[in-house]
Amino acid sequence: MTKSWSYKKAGVDIRSIKSSHSEISKLLDSTLSLRNGRIGEVIAGSGHYAGVIKLRKTIILLSY
Helix, strand or coil: CCCCCCCCCCCCCHHHHHHHHHHHHHHHHHHHHHHCCCCCEEEECCCCCEEEEEECCEEEEEEC
16 A cells, blocks of 8 residues: 655645745835846846846846
8 A cells, every 4th residue: 555645744834835935926026126227127027946137138047
């Protein structure tokens, strides 16, 4: 018999994590307009692993 595992059984509250991510994203997005028209202007908002900015005429993907 195979045991069934899940995030919930491991104690991970996915609903809470998604809610936290949403709130953090709202905070980050509220700061993005500060770079509009400047070097480092944000082209694509915050994501899980990457962001896109514009440096003069070059668009750069930043990932971690």
